[in-house]
Amino acid sequence: MPVDSGMTITRVPRRLRTAAAVVAVLAVLGASTSVALSKGLSSLPFDDGFAEIVVIVSDLDTRVAQLIAATGWREEGRGEVDPAVLARWGLPRTATAREALLGEPGTARGRVRLVEIREAGAARRIRSSAMPWESGGWAGVNVRVVNIFETFDRLQREGWQGFSDPVTFDVPPYRVREAMLVGPDGFVLGLLQRVSPPLEGWQWGAPISRPVTVFATVADPAKARRFFETDLGIKVRLQYDGPAAPPGMNLFGLPHDHTLNMTRAVDWHQAAGRDEGTIASIAFRGVVGRRFDTDNGPPNLGLFMVRLFVTDAAARCATLQGRTVGKVRGGYTAEVAPYGRLDGCVLESPDGAWVDLVSLSGGGEKK
DSSP states (O other): OOOOOOOOOOOOOOOSSSSHHHHHHHHOHHHHHHHHHHHHTTOOOTTOOOOOEEEOOHHHHHHHHHHHHHHHHHHEEEEEHHHHHHTTTOTTTTEEEEEOOOOOOOOOEEEEEEEEEEEEEOOOOTTTTTTTTBBBBOOOHHHHHHHHHHHHHHHTTTTOOOOOSSSEEETTEEEEEEEEHHHEHHHHHHHHEEEEEEOOOOOSSSHHHEEEEEEESSSSSHHHHIIIIISOOOOOOEEEEEEEEOOOSEEEEEEEETTTGOOEEEEOOOTTTSSSSSSEEEEEEEEOOOOOOOOOOOBBBBEEEEEEOSSSSHHHHHHHHTTTEEEEEEEEEEETTEEEEEEEEEETTTTSSSEEEEEEEOOOOOO
């Protein structure tokens, strides 16, 4: 499938406050850019799943080319990261960063923001050499595919490494095929093919879909549920609590002869109940590994943050201070392309997974 080269995103002056103002200024830069951004802003998922994930990479140009080749996503724009964002991430004043935004053509959901950070000191991989059942941080994302076997073979040829070959299993009411592969900078793609019931109405914009689920392996499922459901208000739409995996080869790289002694509990969170934009927390019982609940932020490399649009990030930040089971890193106001000026609130889950709640600065909401 040919890949659209996308648009170039131009940063908007700081004095602009609402989505309408953003679109008005961009109108003078070109009709096609204005129309594209207007459509993107009007379809932002406010309180309706994550808008994007943020991945720290070692080489932006190389990683953009690799991910586009692997997925068929398009590059929607590049630019420098606002220093106010870097400051809230806890980086030194010497640090600078550039970013590229990738997305599946035809939708503003599930974007992937790649960030290369400079002059911030030594960096290591987040969840370095981790197995899927080891807790801490964000473990990866699920993407939809039409034929998992063909996609898995192709990604292997391009250098991605799986924890297992594709497996078929049941998560009632669904039967799925899935495989997880580790790519550059430790970024994990979980390939997901629906077997039954049939996946109806899905609009494919690329050979590999946008991320539909971001998942975290957690040490304490009750704490994780309190953080995502009670503190952040993201309700549970589906749960599973049962055997970790059938005997034999399994998705998670668990020992084949021990799976019957292990269990797995999963909460899928989505505020609007939609089957995408989902946050999944997964807890394994009966298997012990390392914990990766610290040092999961920049400048370390890998998937470190999920960004969600809410109606009032500043108010959320104030409410959660001192009350969340996680950690409030604090608020910020910054320019974030392509949205314009955002108010943000950066948090950490009890397992060290970073979350950024954002809203359009000045109280603007989607139109």
